[in-house]
Amino acid sequence: MRFIRRNLLGLIAILVLVYLFIPIAVVAILSFNNPTGKFNLAWTQFSTDAWTNLCGVPGVCSSFVTSIQIGIIATIVATALGTMIAFALVRYRFRGRSTTNLLIFLPMATPEVVMGSSLLALFLNLRFPLGQWTVVIAHIMFIISFVVVTVKARLQGLDPRLEEAARDLYANPRATFRYVTLPLVTPGIAGAALLGFSLSFDDFIISYFNAGTLVTFPIFIWGAAQRGIPVQVNALATLVFIIALLIVLGSQLVNYRRRRKLMSV
Amino acid sequence: MAGALRQVEDLHLVNLTKKFGDAAAVDDLTLTIAAGSFFALLGASGCGKTTTLRMVAGLEDPTAGTISIGAKDITNLRAFQRPVNTVFQSYALFPHLDIFENVAFGLRRRGIKDVKTPVNQMLELVELSAMARRKPTQLSGGQQQRVAVARALINEPDVLLLDEPLGALDLKLRRQMQIELKRIQNEVGTTFVHVTHDQEEAMTMADTVAIMNAGRIEQMGNPATIYELPKTVFVANFLGQSNLITGAAQGRSGDDILVSAHGQTYVVPAARSTAPGVAVIVGVRPEKITVLDAVDGHRAPDAHNKIAGRVTDVSYAGVSTQYLVRTPWDQELTVFEQNVIVGDRCSVGDEVLLHWATEHTFGLDGAQDVHAGVLPEVLDLEATASALESRGA
Numbered sequence: 016m017r018f019i020r021r022n023l024l025g026l027i028a029i030l031v032l033v034y035l036f037i038p039i040a041v042v043a044i045l046s047f048n049n050p051t052g053k054f055n056l057a058w059t060q061f062s063t064d065a066w067t068n069l070c071g072v073p074g075v076c077s078s079f080v081t082s083i084q085i086g087i088i089a090t091i092v093a094t095a096l097g098t099m100i101a102f103a104l105v106r107y108r109f110r111g112r113s114t115t116n117l118l119i120f121l122p123m124a125t126p127e128v129v130m131g132s133s134l135l136a137l138f139l140n141l142r143f144p145l146g147q148w149t150v151v152i153a154h155i156m157f158i159i160s161f162v163v164v165t166v167k168a169r170l171q172g173l174d175p176r177l178e179e180a181a182r183d184l185y186a187n188p189r190a191t192f193r194y195v196t197l198p199l200v201t202p203g204i205a206g207a208a209l210l211g212f213s214l215s216f217d218d219f220i221i222s223y224f225n226a227g228t229l230v231t232f233p234i235f236i237w238g239a240a241q242r243g244i245p246v247q248v249n250a251l252a253t254l255v256f257i258i259a260l261l262i263v264l265g266s267q268l269v270n271y272r273r274r275r276k277l278m279s280v
Numbered sequence: 281m282a283g284a285l286r287q288v289e290d291l292h293l294v295n296l297t298k299k300f301g302d303a304a305a306v307d308d309l310t311l312t313i314a315a316g317s318f319f320a321l322l323g324a325s326g327c328g329k330t331t332t333l334r335m336v337a338g339l340e341d342p343t344a345g346t347i348s349i350g351a352k353d354i355t356n357l358r359a360f361q362r363p364v365n366t367v368f369q370s371y372a373l374f375p376h377l378d379i380f381e382n383v384a385f386g387l388r389r390r391g392i393k394d395v396k397t398p399v400n401q402m403l404e405l406v407e408l409s410a411m412a413r414r415k416p417t418q419l420s421g422g423q424q425q426r427v428a429v430a431r432a433l434i435n436e437p438d439v440l441l442l443d444e445p446l447g448a449l450d451l452k453l454r455r456q457m458q459i460e461l462k463r464i465q466n467e468v469g470t471t472f473v474h475v476t477h478d479q480e481e482a483m484t485m486a487d488t489v490a491i492m493n494a495g496r497i498e499q500m501g502n503p504a505t506i507y508e509l510p511k512t513v514f515v516a517n518f519l520g521q522s523n524l525i526t527g528a529a530q531g532r533s534g535d536d537i538l539v540s541a542h543g544q545t546y547v548v549p550a551a552r553s554t555a556p557g558v559a560v561i562v563g564v565r566p567e568k569i570t571v572l573d574a575v576d577g578h579r580a581p582d583a584h585n586k587i588a589g590r591v592t593d594v595s596y597a598g599v600s601t602q603y604l605v606r607t608p609w610d611q612e613l614t615v616f617e618q619n620v621i622v623g624d625r626c627s628v629g630d631e632v633l634l635h636w637a638t639e640h641t642f643g644l645d646g647a648q649d650v651h652a653g654v655l656p657e658v659l660d661l662e663a664t665a666s667a668l669e670s671r672g673a
């Protein structure tokens with residue numbers, strides 16, 4: 016009894032973490048499965064086939080590459096535009112500023128089904144051919160909001176005296192931006208870009224409406240789910256998860272090393 | 281340092297005014313700060329001292345007036361074009377750069393290629409050579425403060441502006457840094473303009489102190505001169521403490537003005553009075569007063585000003601003892617006495633005679649509010665104390 020009372024908080028924390036990670040663990044474990052039927056649902060036999068033959072199923076790898084391409088293009092454009100919008104909103108007082116602030120939130124609040132279908136209607140009316148570019152345009156549109164919100168938060172937290180100090184130390188406006196403002200806002204911009212990429216990569220609803228015959232990774236999985244998802248999908252999903260994990264761990268390690276080095280000086 | 285050999289020129293502020301909306305933060309300020317001096321702008325928060333500093337730095341545009349260094353008008357130069365550098369209140373060190381790069385920042389922006397030698401020299405001056413590769417957050421408050429000074433001074437500015445640079449430090453470190461800053465100023469010979477609300481800091485560090493109130497300078501001069509002879513009630517109360525008694529001039533006797541207050545006559549040297557009319561406030565600093573037990577009252581020199589009263593509080597503070605003495609007209613006077621007396625001190629309830637030499641007396645214009653310059657917190661405290669007292673009685 017006493018033991019439970021003392022460690023209750025820790026126990027609950029562990030249970031919550033388990034709850035969060037069980038789905039990921041299941042996906043990862045099943046990537047080593049060798050299912051008997053079409054559906055990769057029950058464990059039958061250990062196999063590394065999916066990992067050694069990642070592109071073994073037609074369409075898996077091409078859809079994966081398509082999604083990554085779309086993610087990169089959409090992220091770059093949305094991050095550039097969103098960062099500029101954030102600067103304008105934080106730094107300048109202009110007519111329509113508060114309206115803009117509000118409108119920026121709209122894409123986040125709009126249900127994806129509504130946004131996807133209305134975008135489709137727009138493209139059809141404009142006779143814009145559906146495909147990679149319509150998906151990219153749609154992604155840029157909803158990523159921008161997230162970029163603006165993230166970068167804005169970082170900018171608002173920036174001590175205005177740092178820029179004053181730069182001006183005081185002979186930095187003209189361009190140098191102030193280049194050597195003080197930008198480096199200090201970069202973590203916010205990088206965070207926004209990572210968030211934007213992951214949003215683009217796993218978006219299904221909006222992409223599905225506007226893709227035409229294009230198959231992105233989520234659309235491929237959706238289609239495959241009707242007939243049985245190939246094990247390669249589990250392997251690719253696990254791979255993405257591992258890469259993301261490595262990026263986070265890597266940056267932590269670099270920070271830790273740097274701190275250690277400084278302490279020993 | 282090369283700075284000591286450089287020709288530095290006076291800083292002139294002429295009719296400088298800054299308005300925020302209708303309120304004037306700085307009101308028609310005209311001031312010359314001598315080259316190479318350590319100048320302090322002293323005042324309560326909101327008196328316009330920081331705004332003045334920011335205008336000199338170029339971070340704030342004046343509404344009217346000019347700023348010049350020597351004959352060169354810098355009013356319309358941008359901050360990065362002025363030969364002026366600032367030590368900011370919270371230091372504003374660049375968190376993404378290490379100490380070396382923070383100090384080198386100004387040199388690099390001016391396109392100077394060899395920064396290594398001057399930066400190392402400067403770090404040596406502020407005794408931080410070992411910290412060159414650390415980030416600002418890894419330094420203590422006092423070290424950060426020294427980096428801020430080094431970062432500004434390395435540019436050999438004509439004027440170094442210090443905006444409450446010691447405000448964030450604890451008392452002991454602050455005293456140390458005061459001495460340190462003074463040493464650095466002596467070494468480099470640059471004009472230092474120091475903004476502070478700490479009167480002790482201003483007095484110990486500066487050659488010249490200007491006391492600011494409501495966007496104007498109340499009094500300016502050598503700290504000792506201002507302290508010994510305040511010219512306004514604000515200065516008398518803000519710089520140190522003063523006992524002020526409201527009275528009326530009765531006439532003259534030689535070089536002295538005779539002022540009567542509460543049925544008694546006080547002698548104020550005419551040269552030490554700024555009162556233009558009949559209404560005069562008689563002032564004396566607490567440490568100039570001697571306390572005598574009432575029975576020894578005859579020992580007070582005849583020529584001295586005297587007040588009889590009763591001790592209401594005694595606080596012993598090591599070097600001195602502070603007495604509060606209530607006068608017959610219910611005013612509380614403060615007296616500081618050096619603890620050099622052997623034997624009994626006066627205690628609460630004793631009838632005493634206060635006396636002081638007439639040459640320590642000063643006269644102020646009686647049209648002013650006697651509480652001008654007293655911190656609002658102190659006034660509140662006094663009001664509460666007297667309210668409690670009247671309830672007890």
